[in-house]
Amino acid sequence: MSKIVMRIVTIVILALAALRLEAAPITVLTRDGGPIASPARAHGAEFLQATGQPVTVETRPFDALYGEIMMGFVTGQTPADVLLFPADWLPDFAPYLQPVPARLVQSPLVQGIHPAYRDRQMRWRGQWMAVSLDGDLHMGAYRRDLFEDPATRTAFKAATGMALAPPATWADYAKIAAFFHGRKDPAGQPLAGTLEASAPDGQRLWSLFSHAAAYTAHPDYPGYFFFDPETMAPEIDNPAWLRALNDYLAAVASGVDETGPLSSHGVRSAFAAGRSAMALDWSDIGVLATDATAFTTGDRVGFFALPGVDDVWNPETKAWDKLAAPRAVPFLAFGGWIAAVPREAVQPAEAWDFIAFMAAPDRAARDVMSGASGFNPYRRAQLEDRTGWAALMGAAPAASYLDVLHQSLDAPQAAQDLRLPGYPAYMAALEARIGKVLAKEMTPEAALQAAAADWDRITDRLGRASQRRHYREAMGLEAASQ
Numbered sequence: 001m002s003k004i005v006m007r008i009v010t011i012v013i014l015a016l017a018a019l020r021l022e023a024a025p026i027t028v029l030t031r032d033g034g035p036i037a038s039p040a041r042a043h044g045a046e047f048l049q050a051t052g053q054p055v056t057v058e059t060r061p062f063d064a065l066y067g068e069i070m071m072g073f074v075t076g077q078t079p080a081d082v083l084l085f086p087a088d089w090l091p092d093f094a095p096y097l098q099p100v101p102a103r104l105v106q107s108p109l110v111q112g113i114h115p116a117y118r119d120r121q122m123r124w125r126g127q128w129m130a131v132s133l134d135g136d137l138h139m140g141a142y143r144r145d146l147f148e149d150p151a152t153r154t155a156f157k158a159a160t161g162m163a164l165a166p167p168a169t170w171a172d173y174a175k176i177a178a179f180f181h182g183r184k185d186p187a188g189q190p191l192a193g194t195l196e197a198s199a200p201d202g203q204r205l206w207s208l209f210s211h212a213a214a215y216t217a218h219p220d221y222p223g224y225f226f227f228d229p230e231t232m233a234p235e236i237d238n239p240a241w242l243r244a245l246n247d248y249l250a251a252v253a254s255g256v257d258e259t260g261p262l263s264s265h266g267v268r269s270a271f272a273a274g275r276s277a278m279a280l281d282w283s284d285i286g287v288l289a290t291d292a293t294a295f296t297t298g299d300r301v302g303f304f305a306l307p308g309v310d311d312v313w314n315p316e317t318k319a320w321d322k323l324a325a326p327r328a329v330p331f332l333a334f335g336g337w338i339a340a341v342p343r344e345a346v347q348p349a350e351a352w353d354f355i356a357f358m359a360a361p362d363r364a365a366r367d368v369m370s371g372a373s374g375f376n377p378y379r380r381a382q383l384e385d386r387t388g389w390a391a392l393m394g395a396a397p398a399a400s401y402l403d404v405l406h407q408s409l410d411a412p413q414a415a416q417d418l419r420l421p422g423y424p425a426y427m428a429a430l431e432a433r434i435g436k437v438l439a440k441e442m443t444p445e446a447a448l449q450a451a452a453a454d455w456d457r458i459t460d461r462l463g464r465a466s467q468r469r470h471y472r473e474a475m476g477l478e479a480a481s482q
Contacts, residue, residue, distance in 0.1 A: 023052075023053060023054065024346070024347065025053075025054035025055055025056040026044075026047075026053060026054070026055045026056070026081045026082060026347055026350050026351055026354050027055075027056050027058060027080040027081045027082070027346075028040050028044065028055060028056065028057045028058065028080055028081070028082040028083075028084065028354075029057075029058050029059070029060070029065075029068070029069065029079050029080035029082070029083055029084070030057065030058075030059060030060075030065070030083070030084035030085065030337075031059060031060065031061070031062040031065050031084075032059035032060060032061050032062070033059075033062075034372050034374070035372065035373060035374020035375075036084055036337055036373075036374045036375075037057055037059050038372060038373065038374075039358075039367050039370075039373045039374075039375065040057045040084060040358065041057045043055075043354075043357065043358040043363060044056070044057055044354070046357075046363075047354055047357050047358075050357070051353075051357075053350055053353075053354075055354060058080065063201065065085065066085075066089060066092075066424055069083060069085065069089075069093065070092065070093070072342075073093070073096040073342070076344070078342050078344040078345060078346065079342060080342070080345075081341065081342070081345045081346055081347050081348070081350070081351040081354075082339060082340075082341060082345075082351045082354060082355060083097075083339070083340050083341070083342065084133065084337055084338070084339050085337065085338065085340070086334060086335065086336075086337060086338075087117075087121040087122075087130070087132070087334070087335035087336050087337070087338045087417075087419070088334065088335055088417055088418065088419050088423050089423060089424075090121070090124050090129060090130060090338065090340075090419070091124055091419060091420050091421045091423065091470060091474070092421050092422070092423065092424075093340065094124040094125065094127075094129050096342055096343055096344075097129050097130070097340045097341065097342060097343055098129075098340075098341045098342065098343050098345065098348060099127050099128055099129060100122070100128040100129065100130065100131060100352075101352055104131070104352060104355075104356060105128045107356075108361075109131075109356060109359055109360065109361070110122075110128075110131065112361060112379050112380055112381060113132050113378060113379055113380075114135065114378055114379065114380055114383070114409055116135070116332060116409045116410075116414060117132045117135045117332075117335070117336055117378045118132060120332075120335075120416060120419075120474075120476070121335045121336060121338060122338065124473075125473065129340060130338035130339060130340040131338060131339045131340075131355050131356075131359055132336055132337075132338050132359075132378050133336070133337050133338060133339055133358065133359055133364070133367075133375060133378075134336035134337040134338075134368075134374070134375040134376055134378055135283075135336045135376050135377055135378025135409075136282055136283070136332065136333055136334040136335055136336040136376060137282070137283060137330060137331065137332045137333055137376075137405075137408050137409070137414075138206060138207070138210040138280060138281065138282060138306060138330075138331050138333040139280075139281070139282075139283055139285070139286075139303055139304070139305060139306065139404050139405075139408065140166070140167070140173075140278060140279070140280050140303060140304040140305070140306065140307070140404075141271055141278065141279045141280075141281070141285050141286070141289055141301055141302070141303050141304075142166055142277060142278045142279075142301070142302050142303070142304065143185075143274070143276075143277050143278075143297065143300060143301065143302075144300050144301060144302040144396070145185075145186070145300040146180070146185060146191075146277050147164050147165070147166070147277075147302070149186070152164065155179075156176075156179055159179055160175050160179065162175065164176070166302065166304035167278075167304065167307045168307060168308060168326055168328075169307050169308050169309060169310060169326045170211065170214070170247050170307045170308070170309060171310070172307060173194070173247075173251070173278070173307045174247060174250055174251070176193065176194075176277065176278065177193030177194040177250070177251055177254040177255075177277070177278060178193055178250075178254060179193070180192070180193040180194075180254075180276075180277035180278070181193035181254040181255070183277075185274065187274075189274060189275065190275075191275065191276060191277055192254060192255035192256075192270075192275055192276035192277070193251075193254030193255060193276070193277060193278065194251050194254050194255055194276060194277065194278040194279060194280065195255045195262060195267045195270055195271055195275075195276045195278070195279040195280070195281075196248065196251050196252055196255070196262075196267060196279070196280045196281075197262060197263055197264045197266075197267055197281070198252045198256065198261045198262060198438060199261040199262055199263045199266065200261075200431075200435055201263075201431075202261070202262065202263030202264060202265075202266070203263060203264035203334075204431075204434065204438075205427060205430060205431055205434065206264075206331075206333040206334060206417075207248055207251075207280055208244060208245060208248045208434060209331060209333060209415075209417070209418075210280060210306055210331045210333060211244035211245070211247045211248045211251075212225070212240065212241050212244035212245075213225065213306065213329040213330075213331040213415040214306070214307070214308050214309040214312070214327060214328060214329040215240035215241070215243055215244050215309055215312060215313055216235065216238075216240045216241070216244075216312070216313055217312065217327075217329040217413060217415060218312045218313065218314055218315065218321065219312075219327070219413070220314075221314065221315050221316060222475065222476075222477065223471075223472065223475035223476075223477045224315045225415055225416075225418075225475070226418050226471075227455075227459075227471055228315065229468070229471060229472050229475060229477055230468075231468075232459050232464050232467055232468045232471065233456070234451075234452040234455040234456060234459075235315065236430065236448055236451055236452050236455065237445075237448040237449045237451070237452035238313060238315070238318075239313060239320075240312075240313035241448055242444055242445060242448060245434075245437070245444045245447075245448065246444060249437070249438075249444070251280070252438070255276060261438075264281055264282065267279050267280070267281045267285070268281050268282075268284055268285040268288045268289065269288065271285060271289055271297070272285075272288045272289040272291065272294070272295035272296075272297050273295055273296060273297075274295070274296040274297055280306075282333065282334070282376060283376040283377065283401075283405065284371065284374070284376060286301075286303060286393065286397070286401045287369065287370070287371040287392070287393070288371045289301045290392070290393040290394060290397045290398075290401075291371060292394075298394070299393070299394030299395075299396060299397055301397050301400075302396070302397065302400045303397070303400045303401050303403075303404045304400075304404060305328055305330060305404045305407045305408050306328055306329065306330055306331060306408070307326075307328060308326040308327045308328030308329070309323070309326060309327060310322065310323055310326050311323055312327065327413075328411075329411075329413050329414070329415050330407070330408035330409070330411050330413075330414040330415065331414070331415045331417070332414055332415065332416055332417055333417060334417060335416075335417050335419070336376070336378060337374070337375070339355045339358070339359070341355070361379060361381060364378075364379060364382070365379075365381070365382055365385070365388070368382055369388065369389070369392055377405055383402060383405055383406060383409070386398060386399070386402060389401065389402060416474060416475060416476070418474075419474040420467060420470040420471050420474055421462055421466075421467065421470055422458055422459075422461075422462045422467070425458050426455055426458055429451055429454035429455060429458065430451045430454075430455075433447040433448070433450050433451040433454070434447060434451075
């Protein structure tokens with residue numbers, strides 16, 4: 001090859017490379033703050049280095065994110081090439097999204113996601129519409145050093161007649177919280193009995209849902225968690241929800257004197273600082289509470305699955321049925337964050353490539369072991385990596401943490417979060433009423449009745465027949481009868 005030809009080839013290669021570097025960036029839209037957005041930016045930088053394709057991450061306040069995306073859809077202004085949003089919003093967004101490419105659905109990347117997240121959170125109306133990046137569920141955490149202290153165990157036995165152990169039922173949980181509330185730990189620090197989110201817009205509804213899941217999950221009548229799946233009449237004002245709300249209020253009262261109202265993040269931070277005997281939160285609490293470099297709890301933490309109940313509400317007889325043994329019902333609170341591509345995305349192929357890059361198992365493993373990412377374990381391989389988690393948390397906390405995740409995710413009775421069109425409206429209505437209860441402006445009974453009336457109006461506005469069909473699908477029931 002002549003020198004002239006070689007020069008021409010070199011110029012062409014450099015020109016093509018320059019064009020690639022100057023290509024329009026893939027745009028990603030998600031929430032503001034460190035969680036979710038920070039790993040998206042980090043992976044965007046890695047994607048640029050690996051492919052030459054730039055990625056721009058735009059953020060909006062969480063409270064504005066749903067409206068921003070939906071406004072873009074209905075006005076024909078595509079919000080971004082890639083959207084990172086909560087799985088519970090998928091029913092509203094699905095009509096405006098591209099299905100996940102078949103090659104991706106059939107790949108180990110998707111097939112390696114735990115079915116609890118893959119088969120429900122990534123699909124809507126029978127189609128694969130998104131890819132999970134995160135797995136959310138509620139779990140309990142407790143101070144092992146307190147629960148294993150001989151003097152504390154003796155005092156608890158004398159006060160309650162029970163052996164001190166992680167709670168098996170919500171009644172146990174309440175007794176433990178009441179016992180520890182106002183006591184001091186060995187260092188002389190006052191203790192809350194337990195911590196649960198109670199601040200406005202601080203994710204407190206999911207704590208209430210966690211209490212309600214077991215009370216409402218009758219084994220003979222599946223799907224009655226939020227609505228009657230036959231009529232779409234709200235179930236949230238029945239005695240099961242009233243008992244759950246009173247349990248939740250008692251739990252909040254066992255912590256509020258020492259901490260004040262807390263958001264979910266405040267719960268895990270206060271627990272990690274050693275200010276409570278127990279806490280209820282997402283699995284983020286595992287990574288944060290065992291960080292001995294930043295907090296005092298370190299490897300003195302244990303974990304427990306959501307407690308169970310001895311009796312369950314029967315929606316047919318409108319009475320309580322006694323169970324042969326306590327039955328726990330894990331709750332997949334919030335469901336996790338997912339990635340999707342709008343139907344009118346400018347660069348759809350590149351968008352799916354970036355999602356696959358971001359969700360690659362090695363990167364996902366790093367994300368879920370970072371307390372700052374906002375991502376929690378969701379792949380089967382992540383749940384099997386006992387060596388990696390032990391190096392991060394310590395052997396005993398890691399074993400407890402992974403056991404709870406397995407127990408919760410593998411349970412056939414695990415409860416799904418509310419997931420149907422109009423989700424933000426339903427949640428806002430209930431949030432407002434629960435806020436009035438916490439402010440002592442409404443009784444629990446009145447608040448639940450008012451919220452149920454709000455939900456009925458929302459359902460009628462959106463169409464009761466279609467909402468029934470969507471709700472039954474979300475609850476994993478057979479197609480609604482015609």
